[in-house]
Amino acid sequence: MSTKSPWYYIIHWLRLYFGAHLLFSGLRYAVSGYVPEIPGVGGEWVQANANIYLYQMIKYLEIVTGAMIFFNRFTVVGLILEFPATVNIFWLNTFIVATPRQLFTGPQELFMNGVLLLAYSGWIYAATxxxxxxxxxxxxxxxxxxxxxxxxxxxxxxxxxxxxxxxx
Structure with missing residues (x-):
């Protein structure tokens, strides 16, 4: 992609934003233990994941993948590792919880990860x-x-x- 193309800057801005978002989310949990209040069955599901330490593992994975994406080091690996969590967040926030905050964050997460995977998909062409x-x-x-x-x-x-x- 040419540096003269506006898409070059759009994709890099999305990469920086998504990486910073993941880093912030993971580091906020690592430093303060903050778990957002999620109503209904979605909250029960998140608490069940926390009880078996899956939630914590995902938060630390967000730190690693966020750093990979933000600092542009092994970006495709970071996007692929984060994708299952992204789909999970999208499904939970959009269809299970569906409060205004979740209706924004779920589709946003899937959109950013999906667009970035598409933008970097040329690097995984050989595997297809x-x-x-x-x-x-x-x-x-x-x-x-x-x-x-x-x-x-x-x-x-x-x-x-x-x-x-x-x-x-």
Whole structure:
């Protein structure tokens, strides 16, 4: 994306806002133990999660993913890790609790995470192929080479060194 495009700045602003939102939410809980008052069955559900320490785990995950997104380090990993919590927050706030505050925060969270995942989805393009061969993390650069869709081990010296299965 070109830095001359207004979308470049819009996406970066959304990334900074979403990262700061997650950091604030997680750090507010870590420092003060603040749990928002949620009425009805939604509040009971949040309390049940807190009783089994799932709520706390999600809040600390928000700190980690918020930092990843805000500081633009492993942004796609942060967005993917946060997505299940985002869907959970959206569902709980929009359909279960549905008070004015929740009707704002639930869709907002899903919108920001969804738009950012879409904006950064080019980086996960290699993983969206219908058929993939195993590829170790340290050989990940091979995923972006032309013609890599066929069997990797059948290529003649694609990565410079031979696989164990290639040695006679």
């Amino acid at each position: 192929r219908p058929k993939l061969e195993p590829l170790w993390l340290w050989d990940g650069a091979l995923a972006y080479r032309p013609g890599i869709g066929s069997r990797i081990s059948c290529k003649d010296n694609v990565r410079g060194t031979k696989f164990n299965s290639e040695v006679n």
